[in-house]
Structures are given as structure tokens and as C-alpha cells.
Amino acid sequence: MALVPQDASTIADDPVGGAHHVDAPELRLFVMGLFFIFGGITSLNDVIIPKLKELFTLNYTQAMLVQFCFFTAYLLIGIPGAKLVKKIGYMRGAVAGLLTMMVGCLLFIPASQNAVYGLFLFALFILASGVVIVQVVANPLISLLGKPETAHSRLTFAQAFNSLGTTLFPIAGSALILGSLASVTADQLTGAELDAYRTAESQAIVHGYLGIAAALAIVAAAVWMFRNRLKGERHEASARLAGIDLLKRPRFGFGALCIFLYVGAEVSIGSLIVSYLMQGHVMALPEQIAGKLIGFYWGGAMAGRFVGSAVMRLISPGKLLACVAVGAIALILVSTNTTGVVSGYSLLAIGLMNAIMFPTIFSLASEKLGSRAADGSGIINVAIFGGAVVPLATGALADLTGSLGLALLLPALCYAVIAGFGYYARQPANSPPQLAASE
DSSP states (O other): OOOOOSOSSEETTOGGGTOOOOOOHHHHHHHHHHHHHHHHHHHTHHHHHHHHHHHTTOOHHHHTHHHHHHHHHHHHHHHHHHHHHHHHOHHHHHHHHHHHHHHHHHTHHHHHHHTOHHHHHHHHHHHHHHHHHHHHHHHHHHHHSSOGGGHHHHHHHHHHHHHHHHHHHHHHHHHHHSOOOOSSOGGGOOHHHHHHHHHHHTHHHHHHHHHHHHHHHHHHHHHHTTTTOSTTOOEEOOOTTTTGGGGGSHHHHHHHHHHHHHHHHHHHHHHHHHHHHHSTTTTOOOHHHHHHTHHHHHHHHHHHHHHHHHHTTTSOHHHHHHHHHHHHHHHHHHHHTOOHHHHHHHHHTHHHHHTTHHHHHHHHHHTTOGGGHHHHHHHHHHHTTHHHHHHHHHHHHHHHHTOHHHHTHHHHHHHHHHHHHHHHTSSOOOOOHHHHHHO
16 A cells, blocks of 8 residues: 655654664665555555455455454554654654564464454554554655655655555465465355354465564564664654644645545555456456556556656646546446456556545645645655555445445545546645744
8 A cells, every 4th residue: 555655753854854864784684674564564454354354254344354454554543653663763663564564464373273263353453553653753764864855755765565465465375375286165154164264264365474574573683783773863742733724824734635535545455455356247367367457557556656756747746637537537447347358457547547646635635735744744644544444444335235336436535535536636736824934
């Protein structure tokens, strides 16, 4: 998924604020690795959703609780995570986040042994809590690690690593987690046989996340070695609800809503890809092959960033945002009104439309915030909670209508609102008097 542009804290050492930078190529390498890891872990949810859905005979609403628990961490952990980073510093904060992620991965062991869906959800929440802390660290840190004039290019390059993770993890995860050789399914078993089946089949999930846990431990140990590398690090305190007043500004409030809707729509579609492609009237694919195609969805988003950055030199960001949002709606309508490969690949192509949405919505919403930019970023961080709400509502709609195609109309509605924001924000923002006076 897309990145949080910056954490809610105000960083005294941040080169964006005009203070010094740190020339540390080895730390930049570690931070790029962080972007790759938390991007991949987030997209791996798209693989385990169909697996858990089958193991626990879940409906779509229940299956979407995976995303609900994962993205609720952004709402509950974002601000405490920023305060933790302020207290212990960037490098130690990164280690804390990585270790929290590792604990979340290890919790898949008791979840599998007890064959309880709720334990899997708890493990995912802990894992996501670590992801949020790492994101709070990674975005401003990548700006700090180099010359101020190249901060934006470094963040763009880091986002490419994030997209690489979201593309590769589902492909590897599908090969490991999906494609079971079992000759029965969970809905054919009861009692002790069902518990044994769930324990055995969920071992594939456990093995995958144990591998991730081992990698996280290695990265955490490497980052710990550089825990004192950033000398003179300082952080300013911020108000408990810093930035909430910015929602009264129409442009920012509209943009924050669109971040909520965008993340929700993106996650909803990614979560349903496997089930959608397995349908007989679409592509009738086996679970494992359908899972590997998730990489096309996230890979499209990675490729689209490069194309979008070039196109933005020709047309305004707001107009481009409106165009790609309309394009996403068109692809949903094509997919839901056709069959076979046209239906399947038109859904996957929505990833290409998603590519520029998050950074464009963020930049358009945050124009002319000046010294309030960090507060605005904190609100955007909370708005990622849309990844919890919209997928759950989409799953409920699928259960209510009995059709994944009809359920996709909810993400289409989200894109319609985003298209409206793009048109609304097509002109540069004006500085509100209270902001201009404070600068």
C-alpha cells in the first residue's frame, strides 16, 4: 500500500525545516529495506485472507476483519507511536517497531496451534502496530539522511522500494501459503477433525511469517548497531490533537476524506482479487495461481508512479487525479460487466490507476499549510484507517447481495468522490489568513 508522507511530530533536525542533515549512505540502505518490508507485509494480507476464509469457513464480512484489525492500528497506534519515537529517537524507534512486528509474526504460532481465528486477528494487529511505528520513523528519517535539496527524490526512490515489496511478497506468499494439497475443505469437517485440519493447513501461514520474523530480527540487530549514529537529535512536543482544526479548511478536509476512501478502495480490491479471479465466470483460476496475479495489481501501481510523474509535467495534478479516478471506475464497470480474461485483467489494471493517487491527494490537500504541514500529516496518518472500514463494508455488501461484482460498486463510489476532489483542487490553493499570518 501507499506510504504515510511524514509522522505527526515536528522534527527539529529535519532538513525540510532547514536544520542539518546526516550523510550516512549505510543508514539510507537500511531505511530502503524498511520501506520494502512494511510494504510487502501489508500486501501479504491479500494472500492470507482467502486462506483464512476457507480454513474458518468465513463469509466475506468476517474475512475482511483481517484488514479491519490491521488498519485499525493506524488509528490506535499512530499518535502513541509518534510519541514513542520522540522519546527514544529514530533508530531506537525503528528497532522497537521491528521487534513489535517480529512479535506479531511469532503470535501466528499459538494462533495456528489453537486454530482460533481471533488469535490470527490479534497477531495481525500486533504486526500492524509495529508497521505503523516503523512508518512513523522511516518517512522523516529518509529526508534527514542526505542533502535537503534531494529529500524529495530520496522519498520517491524509497516509495519504489515499498512498491517492490507490495509486488513481490504476494507472489512469494501465494506459492508458500496457497495451493494446499489437501483433498478436503474445512466445510466438510467437524469437531476434532476440523481442528486438526485447521492446525495442519495453517502451518503454511506460520512458516511464511516465521521467515519474516527471522528477517526482521536480523534487520533490527543491524539498525541497533547504528542506534547512536544520529547525534543531536531533537524533537519538539506537539498538542494531543494537533491538526484536528485543519479539517475545518475545505481543501484539507476534503483531501483527508479522500485519503480515507482511497486506502479503503485500494485495500478492498486487493483483498478480493483471489476470490474474484477464482469465480467461474471470470477466470476460474486455482487459488494459488490467482494469488500470484495479485502482483500485477501492486506492480501496476509501481509502474504507474513513473508514468504519472512524467504526465504531471504536462497536466495539473488535480486534473490527472480526476482522470485516473474516472479510469478506475471505468475498469470496475468493465470488469463487472464482462467475463473471462477481460473481466479479470481489467480488475488488476486498477492498480495502474491507483499509482499516483495517495501522494497526489496528500500534496493537493496539504498545499499552503506552511508550518502546519506536520500537523496535517498526522491527520493524514489517521485517515489511513479507511483501510479498515471500507473493506469491511465491501465484504458486508458482498454477503448481502451475494455478488462480488455488486460489492465492487462501493470502491467505485470512493473513486467517484476522489475524482470530484481532483476537479475541486485543480487550481493552486490559497493561503488561509490564519495560516498566512503565522508564517
